[in-house]
Amino acid sequence: MEVLSVENLKVELEGREVLKGVNFSIEYGEKVFITGPNGAGKTTLLETVMGFIPFTGRIFYRGKPLESERDFEEVRGRIGYVFQNPDDQLFAPTVEEELAFAPLVKGLKREEVKRIVETTLREFEIEHLRGKPTYKLSGGEKRIVSVACVVTMDPEVILLDEPTTGLDRKRWNKLVEFFEETESSLIVVTHDTRLMERLGWKRFVMEDGELRGE
Amino acid sequence: METPLNGEGILSTIDPRVKILSFLLLAWTIALAGSLLQVFAFFPLALALYLTVYRKTVAILKLLLFADFFLLFVVLTQLFLGSPYQGILIFFKSTIIVLFSLLLLTTSPVFELLHALHHLKVPNKLLQLMFFFYRYLFTLNEQLHLAKKSARSRGFVPKTSIQTYRTYGYLLGNLLLKSYFKSERVYRALLSRGFRGYFPVFRHFQIKRRDIVFLLITLIYWGVAVWKFYL
Numbered sequence: 001m002e003v004l005s006v007e008n009l010k011v012e013l014e015g016r017e018v019l020k021g022v023n024f025s026i027e028y029g030e031k032v033f034i035t036g037p038n039g040a041g042k043t044t045l046l047e048t049v050m051g052f053i054p055f056t057g058r059i060f061y062r063g064k065p066l067e068s069e070r071d072f073e074e075v076r077g078r079i080g081y082v083f084q085n086p087d088d089q090l091f092a093p094t095v096e097e098e099l100a101f102a103p104l105v106k107g108l109k110r111e112e113v114k115r116i117v118e119t120t121l122r123e124f125e126i127e128h129l130r131g132k133p134t135y136k137l138s139g140g141e142k143r144i145v146s147v148a149c150v151v152t153m154d155p156e157v158i159l160l161d162e163p164t165t166g167l168d169r170k171r172w173n174k175l176v177e178f179f180e181e182t183e184s185s186l187i188v189v190t191h192d193t194r195l196m197e198r199l200g201w202k203r204f205v206m207e208d209g210e211l212r213g214e
Numbered sequence: 215m216e217t218p219l220n221g222e223g224i225l226s227t228i229d230p231r232v233k234i235l236s237f238l239l240l241a242w243t244i245a246l247a248g249s250l251l252q253v254f255a256f257f258p259l260a261l262a263l264y265l266t267v268y269r270k271t272v273a274i275l276k277l278l279l280f281a282d283f284f285l286l287f288v289v290l291t292q293l294f295l296g297s298p299y300q301g302i303l304i305f306f307k308s309t310i311i312v313l314f315s316l317l318l319l320t321t322s323p324v325f326e327l328l329h330a331l332h333h334l335k336v337p338n339k340l341l342q343l344m345f346f347f348y349r350y351l352f353t354l355n356e357q358l359h360l361a362k363k364s365a366r367s368r369g370f371v372p373k374t375s376i377q378t379y380r381t382y383g384y385l386l387g388n389l390l391l392k393s394y395f396k397s398e399r400v401y402r403a404l405l406s407r408g409f410r411g412y413f414p415v416f417r418h419f420q421i422k423r424r425d426i427v428f429l430l431i432t433l434i435y436w437g438v439a440v441w442k443f444y445l
Binding site for chain 1: 323325345346349352353396399400402403404405406407408409410412414415416417
């Protein structure tokens with residue numbers, strides 16, 4: 001059953017057609033890669049699905065069309081988005097607060113939030129970073145924390161934009177382990193051929209605003 | 215760019231709410247002082263608090279000197295154009311208030327102070343503004359350094375020339391644009407994680423015995439000083 005789909009999605013930015021009628025769908029638990037040259041529209045596709053960019057065409061979440069800002073607001077807690085640049089994503093004062101942000105916004109009880117934060121810190125092996133200010137993290141640490149803070153939302157779908165950039169082997173393996181184990185649907189935009197070969201999921205190629213299966 | 219006395223001495227373990235309230239009470243009372251005696255009534259308390267962070271004497275002196283530099287103009291104006299006594303009074307009043315602010319406020323991280331202000335009913339929007347301003351000051355600073363480094367790596371040497379002014383114009387313009395786009399992306403990051411105008415906090419304060427003792431000592435000292443020198 002489809003969890004997220006787009007139909008004839010078109011986006012025009014500064015007079016240029018960035019997405020030219022993209023059709024795409026993903027099922028519960030399905031994991032796919034989107035690859036393609038720089039400037040092809042991969043990030044624009046993810047940002048449009050999150051409701052950040054005006055579009056024409058249709059976006060469906062669990063079969064329900066997303067049309068207004070209110071529709072997107074409702075589903076944002078269930079669709080996680082890992083930004084291309086983790087510096088844009090991390091805004092809280094410490095790693096722990098960053099991880100707790102989404103569950104607290106959801107209104108979960110403090111004890112439950114604490115449990116989620118502890119589990120995620122352990123899962124990503126970042127317990128030692130818990131009290132560290134996010135702006136003082138290294139590039140790789142920022143990257144892994146930016147994934148972890150989306151995971152604490154317990155989303156049904158996660159959109160990840162270049163999640164392996166700048167990761168050392170240990171953290172790369174940790175992320176791959178997470179990709180393999182998670183039950184969430186994943187859409188991973190990447191150029192990392194090693195990652196694509198290792199996981200062997202379905203690939204889509206975005207080229208000049210058009211998406212096609214490989 | 216963390217607060218200068220953060221983590222230093224026993225003062226850093228006191229609940230920031232208690233410290234802010236103590237500071238406001240002391241600063242307000244000292245600001246109302248009409249004589250040097252009334253100002254110096256609080257000097258022993260400031261000295262006692264200073265002794266808990268004496269290892270940071272140099273940092274404290276530097277910050278005091280920095281604040282006093284601006285005071286100098288006020289004092290000089292009073293000395294030559296007004297009442298010299300008033301000038302000296304303003305100088306000591308301000309110095310001791312700044313000293314209390316250093317000892318009581320800068321012994322906590324900025325984020326904890328903002329959190330404490332939230333508990334003290336400061337409007338949420340103002341606090342969010344302060345939070346994001348402080349949070350992204352680091353990023354802005356980092357970006358400016360990177361841009362300068364980039365210019366230097368391509369042979370830029372600042373001189374008194376049109377080219378130098380133009381380069382600085384580019385750097386500042388670039389910084390402004392980057393800040394604008396960054397703010398848009400950060401807003402998106404907030405939205406993507408369910409932000410709806412409220413910034414929740416995970417770690418909450420708990421009043422401990424030492425906080426109550428600290429508050430009581432401050433209140434008793436304040437009461438005695440006011441009774442002896444103000445009434």
